Amino acid sequence: MANLILTINAGSSSVKFSAYRIAEGQLTQLALGLIDGIGAKATFSAKKSDGAKTQFVLDQSHATVDHKMALTAVLDWLEKEKLDGEVVGVGHRVVHGGPVYAEPVLVDPEIFRRLEAFSPLAPLHQPYNLAGVEAAIEAFPKAAQVACFDTAFHRKHPFIADTxxxxxQYYDEGVRRYGFHGLSYEFIHxxxxxxxxxxxxxxxxxxxLGNGASxxxxxxxxxxxxxxxxxALDGLPMGTRCGQLDPGVVLYLMAEKKMNAEQITDLLYKNSGLKGMSxxxxxxxxxxxxTEQSARDAIDYFVSRVRREIGGLCAVLGGLDCIVLTGGIGENAARVRQAILENMEWFGIQIDAEANARNExxxxxxxxxxxxxxxxxDEERMIAAHTAELLGLKQPLVPAIS
Structure with missing residues (x-):
């Protein structure tokens, strides 16, 4: 029987999952899916590698669907579909590893408590990530639970990039620059x-570059x-997040607009960025x-901030050999890519407009x-690769794209 690895990305109202078989040193994705609407009308959707799709509304006649019920639905679906193998590991996307974790870890009760302590650093993500871990422990009691951190790839920053x-005293207490999207960056590398x-x-x-961008x-x-x-608010403007912001704006919103922390959080995380500007x-x-000018303005601002940050990072690196664009916008929005990279010959980028238009x-x-x-x-595949490596399963250095 083959070994199966699941990846779980649990949010406040959704759980994304993927199933992989690891055999002969290769990860093969068997299925991916989403349970959406947790806490309300929850729907289950999944697609197998052969193209077969499943979709249904979860039964809520006895209780509202929570993360535990969502993972139980995944387990039931895996058994019903008779995927060939046993789940030996569940890899979890955990947004914050704090200043401590620079690599994935096997979750035990002590590790879980440490990760809970980082919840104030990512209040909109960490509690739900950990709810997914708890649910997976119950749904898959024989499987190892592996936490893979979005911050880990950045943990060896020099002090000046971290503070x-x-x-x-605030740095020593954990108020520092952590960086995110680390699983994506590690996969690309x-x-x-x-x-x-x-x-x-x-x-x-x-x-x-996607709904979240960095x-x-x-x-x-x-x-x-x-x-x-x-x-995950800092830096580039994002789909609904503000990006770089003068801290004085927050003080102004508190003093003059009488907004509390919850209202400001809602504004900066959910109603700013491209959505708010446009x-x-x-x-x-x-x-x-x-055709709205506000939409054009939002795109122009996004482009200008990306270009500005590229220049800053070039200064940090002392030059540039390669730039990689990824994420939903980076992979698909040719006109946005063109606007970001054109007229950058001064530090070596000579964009081929035709190749860019063809998404080469x-x-x-x-x-x-x-x-x-x-x-x-492919952050899910990166999580699966980490899980396989931590469990000592034969796994190639490169998580091959299927």
Whole structure:
């Protein structure tokens, strides 16, 4: 019987999951799915690798669907579909590993308590990530539970990239720049190391551009700076998050608008970014299709901030050998990519407009001093690879794309 690995990404109202078989040193994705509407009208949807789809509304006649019931539904579906294998490991996306965890860990009661203590650092993510861990322990009691952290890839930043200009006691207490999207950056680096080993040893910027967006500077395979900081609010404007913001704005909202912490949190996390600026949508596709000037303004602001942050990270790296674009926008929005990378010959990027329009893998001109690539990220596969590696299962260095 083959070994199966599940990946779980639990949010406040949803649980994303994937199932992989590991055999002969290879991860093969068997299925992926989503339970959406937890706490309300919950729906289950899944798709197997052969294309077969399943969708239904979860029974709530006896109780409202919670994370435990959602994972039980996943277990029942796996058994019904008779996926060939036994679940030996469940890998979890856990947003925050604090200043402690720089690599995935097997979750035991002590580790779980430590991760709970980081909840104030990511109040909109960590509690739900851990609710998914608790539910998985009950649904899959024989499987190892592995926490994979979005912050881990950035934990070896130099002090100057890790701190704020606050009294040192706050840094010592954990108020520092953590960076996020680390699972995506690590996956991209592994693929780059396999496909472009010379570039991977150089100075690389990866742009993870989606509903959540950030940039990471990687030097010789190590993250040295990220645009995200203490929380996933910092840096680039995102779908609904504000990005970089003068702290004085928060003080103004408190003093003059009489807004409390909950109201400010809702504004900055859920009603700002592309959505707030445009008044149209948080979806780049809808903004590009819109005739509203506010939609155009939101796109222009997004582009300008990405360009500005690229320049800053180039200064940190002391040059640039390669830039990789990934995420929903980075992989698909050709016009946005073009706007971000055009007129950047001054630090080596010579964009090939036709290759970019065709979504080719290499979108820089032949002979460009800096190579520009489009690579598809896969955080779930990175979690599965980490889980296999931690359990000592034979797993290739590169989590191959299926």
């Amino acid at each position: 704020f200009a606050l009294p040192r 592994r693929i780059l190391r396999h496909e472009e080993p010379v570039l991977a040893r150089g100075k690389v910027i990866v742009a993870h 940039l990471c500077a990687i030097n010789a395979g190590k993250s040295v700076a990220s645009t995200m900081g203490f929380t 008044g149209v949508s948080n979806d780049m596709r809808e903004l590009e299709a819109s 893998r290499i979108i820089s001109e032949k002979g460009s001093p800096t190579v520009a690539l489009i690579l598809k990220t």
